[in-house]
Amino acid sequence: MKAIQITHSQELNIIEKEKPQTIGVGEVLLKLCYVGFCGSDINTFMGRNTMALNPVIPGHEVGAIIEAVGAEVPENLKPGMVVTCNPYTNCGKCASCRNQRFNACQHNETLGVQRNGAMMEYIVLPWEKVIPAGQLSPKVCALVEPMSVGFHAVNRAQVTDIDTVMVIGCGMVGMGAIVRAMLRGATVIAADIDDEKLALAKKMGATYTINTKTEDVHQRLASITENFGPDVIIEAVGSIPTYQMAVNEVAFTGRVVCIGYAKSEVSFQTKYFVQKELDIRGSRNAQPSDFRAVIRYLERLTVDSSADNNTIESLITRIVKPEEALDTMRWWSENPGKVFRILLAF
Ligand SMILES: [Zn+2]
Ligand SMILES: [Zn+2]
16 A cells, blocks of 8 residues: 655655554554645654654544444444544653643654654554544545644633634634634634635634734734733744734733744743733643534534535645655645645545
């Protein structure tokens, strides 16, 4: 069977691997249909992902069909079902695991990052990691994991219908945050430097959009929030100015939730932490309930004929074959602002 492997910086090959021959007790064999390329995969490709194995088979955003199940797999998982997967592991022993917050396990190994991933024709996984995707197509299924990460951030922020929530960064994860904040009845402000992404954010449920490159962010926020500032700011970029913006612009007694993975140190006016009595919370990966919430949302869009299915389709920038993966990664590394998701189709 075919697999994609990133060997060195800027190098990606199609390799031949043996198809899994045996399915152990409690294991499920999946036939991969679509696997999304994540921001972490492009970082690996560009040699900037310090967490990644080398070489590594990337891929953890999965749209698959169950091919076969091993002994002692629960009956709700049957061959032919469309599924996605929870690509994280947890050690069971660290402080996060002790607190049942497995998504933030200290020793987490994500598929395709710290261990080989799903960009191959077949994969065997423990049944606990396989998530039924209801009526979703395998293609839409590949969007579930990145959206779940955004959903989780809104959960961390404890957003309710009286909140004004600003999401900085309208990539896939930021879009997830926008959607869940909208689902919870909040007023949502989407911020990005790309007008096309902002237009899509509006379709996904943002009430207001701000182009942080061309507009005066402070002024716009002042007029939208009666000078209070947003109750919640979710940082989904990971850059120095956006992190500082989150702390500086959030309302007094507001919540800042951090998803963006900054690669360098950021300096803050720490007086704001105190004066505003801020809650600053990290948000990592997603929990099973976040996956279920995303699947439910996407199902509603797919099943409800009045809903705009094209909105979801427009999150898929390109679908490519394994043979096109290398050129696609090169193109993406040169056009980082233009991509929501690229899916690899087997
Ligand atoms: Zn990802
Ligand atoms: Zn742990």
